Amino acid sequence: MPVVEAERLESFSRRALESYGTPPGTAEIVASSLVDAELVGHSSHGVVRIPYYADDFVSETIDPTAEPTVESAGSFHQVVGGAAMGQLTGQRAVDLLVETAGELGVGVVGIRDSGHLGRIGEWAERVTGEGLLFSSWVNLQGGSQRIAPPGTADRRLGTNPTTFGVPTFDALPFDLIYDGATSQVAHGKIIERDGSGQRLPDAWTISESGEPVAHAADFEDGQGALLPLGGRATGYKGFGLATMAELFASIVGDGPVSSEERQDWNGNGAAFIAIDPTVFTTRDDLIERAARLAAHLRSAEPIEDDGEVLLPGEPEYRARQQRREEGISIETAVADELSALAADRDIETHLPDPLAG
Template sequence: MKRIDAAELEEFVGALVAALGADKDVADEVSESLVEADLTGHGSHGSIRMGTTYLEMVGSGDIDPRATPEVTRLSPTAAQVDGNLQYGQVVGRRAVETGVDLATENGMATVGVRNATHLGRIGEWAERTTDEGLCFTALVNTGGAAPLVTPPGTAERLFSTNPIAFGVPPFGALDHPVVLDMATSQVAHGKVTKRSVENRPIPEDWVIDAEGNAVTDSTDYEEGIGAMLPLGGETAGYKGFGLSMMAELFAGVVGDGKVTGQPTEHSVNNGAMFCFVDPDVYSTPADNRARVEALAEMLRNADYPDAVSMGPTAKGDRATLPGAAEHETRRKRRAEGIPFYQETLDLLADTAREAGVESAIPHSFAD
């Protein structure tokens, strides 16, 4: 794997976004968000998107790089943001800015989001909110598009990965916010797409086919073979399915958009409910700091015997509060560069050539 400097990568991605029709402000926002996803260890929602999902969506009209999101204030504590099919990284920022303003003024706020194309890494919106000292919750659907996941008992692709996210400020107790961002399927679809680009298989408990057999070829899944299991897999997938249906409905109702099962002409079109809460209305910063410190200390002092596995996908050898892994990964990658498989760099370089900005390809991409 090669390591690419974050600033160099952001400049390249910005040039690519601009070449596909966006103005500089949009290109800057999109590239910053995509590289931030790479920095936090979530490359599935990072720069690779410009060579896969976003390239296709701009070409089909599912993303309009020249659109302007519209904000409608519905009450002192409620608003809706219609992204008008602009990049989700732009729409997400407008939704967070709106929610933070309303919650700062009134103690809490709910923002519905519609026509947001792909909102990217939902954890970014949690982090941006906690940076302002507020708590955050998000439930997201895909606007009736992108069926990828099966309910328990079948192998038909019926609904999407419908992520949920939460964010709590650290209140001075930690050097990072407490942020959970997760799909309600076994894994985010981008994780499979990324493995397909990299020619890597997927674990046996992610996807099944119509005969109930595991699908481990990531490219097979990308070509339509099999369906992703809901969170919990075959053992407890009904829990992930239930969470997904709640995300589907809350995002549809509050975003005033479509849900899976309703016809849509788009390939991906996120709707969402973003909630913002001022914790100072309900408690004191000192008491909230004590709460975060107690949880962190409990995890630090737990016994972690070698005989008990953290699991094959764990990062580290002990449990930490959500958000710690991303914080540490970001710190390392800013200093050492972001690791990429050569296949991903080749894909991005090919996309730049297709877009007419071959001169923007960093020399560090070369094989």
């Protein structure tokens, strides 16, 4: 796999977005978000998305020049994407969330009609960086249905991630962040394998025959569905979480739910919540709790000799440090797509050499 420096990858991503008419400021926000996802090890939400965004620009599903708007009811807000880039919408929502929680001790922001919000863990990190607790529920507003209810292979829900964040201040060198799809894997894990010829792990999917879907291309053509988190044995848990995320996002964002077997993709809806923990406890007590819990969890003896207990957010913290120093590995199939896009948009001179093959 080719390895690219983060700065060069971000520069190319920004130029690729601008070639479709994305304003420089918006392109910078989106490119930074995509490369940050690569840095923390979540390539499913990284530059693999650029060709998909390009398709959205061409089909006019997403307007790269659009700006989100805000509807407020007192101290509570809804951010309406209006076909704007999701990272722009997410940033606006987080700004309002932090501002409101700073004033009132709690902030609630709904989102609807947003483009792809990207890695929700990024928004959690921004909120915990302000010393606030974070929680969110995200849906796909009825489109992009990919999760099957337990015992079926029919697509009915989006991958509907749930995310939680806790600031640790000086207790740990990173904040505690949980960010996960309510399916066995995020859909991005499928699309980054599209064109690679790799067989998908059997635990991810199910088809009408009860067998897993073999290849990403088959899944992208509509074959089978993603299993809910928990898989064949305990998927009712992930299905329950996905259902609740669907409703929380829809109600707080005031957007549609997944109620039709087939409907066009309408973007992300979400419910974002932030809480000032010092309303309920002291900063020192929060630090002490986080340190004590971390020590307790890490005291568990690994079964494997080289094993260790990693806390939520720790793999991303380590990956970011390592990839800033060593560069970012890009799947060959993704590199080929980016190279083809560069040729199509006449920006090959901006393509990092490792991606040119």
